[in-house]
Amino acid sequence: MSASAFAAQSAKSVLSANPESEPVYSSVPIQERRKRILAEARRMIAQDGIDNFSIRTLCRNADVAQRTLYNAFQGKDRLIALAISEAYEDVNRHMRYRTSADTLEGIVDRLISVNTRNLKARNYTKAVVSLYFSPTISEDIWNALRGMAFRNLRQWLDRLAREGALEPWVDVEEAAGDFANLEYSIINDWAVGRLSDEDYVPRLILSVLSHTAGVTVGVYRDEAIAMAQAIRRTGHLPEFPKPVYDPAKAASSTL
Missing domain, CATH: 1.10.357 (Tetracycline Repressor; domain 2)
Structure with missing residues (x-):
């Protein structure tokens, strides 16, 4: 596989937060809000699983409006996928085989x-x-x-x-x-x-x-x-x- 082909394959697996309206995380408050949402999503998945995952509960716990969450992550599936990917990358980034x-x-x-x-x-x-x-x-x-x-x-x-x-x-x-x-x-x-x-x-x-x-x-x-x-x-x-x-x-x- 050529370097360019490998890069193309890798790019396909990089998940956008919202492909319809890509947010610009330029300010510290916006970045912190996104981190807070993902952190709470990860905690809720670990504790309660996907079957009981509630956007309303997440927004309340993360202190954000539902409109803010959907603008940032488009939908529930994308948010969960990003939270899972983040957790997976956090572990593998630090693992030395x-x-x-x-x-x-x-x-x-x-x-x-x-x-x-x-x-x-x-x-x-x-x-x-x-x-x-x-x-x-x-x-x-x-x-x-x-x-x-x-x-x-x-x-x-x-x-x-x-x-x-x-x-x-x-x-x-x-x-x-x-x-x-x-x-x-x-x-x-x-x-x-x-x-x-x-x-x-x-x-x-x-x-x-x-x-x-x-x-x-x-x-x-x-x-x-x-x-x-x-x-x-x-x-x-x-x-x-x-x-x-x-x-x-x-x-x-x-x-």
Whole structure:
């Protein structure tokens, strides 16, 4: 993938607060009001979930008028998506992994870490998948949520494509979308109670490894199969050096 193509893909996943009337956050009071709304939205999602999320309650708690909120964020779905994206970015901006993002080990390491955290944030996770699978969600919100799954996935798939490690019939863009859809479908099964906490992360990792084995060739396919076989044989997920949560280094390094 060229640098310009990657930039274009990344731009698609950047969610605008209000595409119909983009606000200009030039003054400190306006910026602080927006932060207050998002902070309260994050607190309400974490505490009560998406099913009980009330714009009226949010406005009362954040001390803003409903008209102000809708001017800034267009609607409830967009506000929730922005709050979720902000929470996700806050964590990942500070997370330092010991594995490389463009390897299968790195992908599995990050999936285990992120989805283990999901166990402690069911309301947030349920909100994400509810939006992702909503038939009425706008395309830019959907792309932003898919971009959360694309963070390292696309980098890894691009490397496989460069090295000729993908089956010749595989389209990288389609493969990335299939991986994202697969991940979200299994996360949704857990979020709504179809998968137990114990089965959730292993099922997700085995599904990703199965799909990897289907689209890769050679040593990369062998690696995916060997990892899946080891999980089935031992009943344990692979272990990697634990990532470090380090806000102090957030400004000087990237994932």
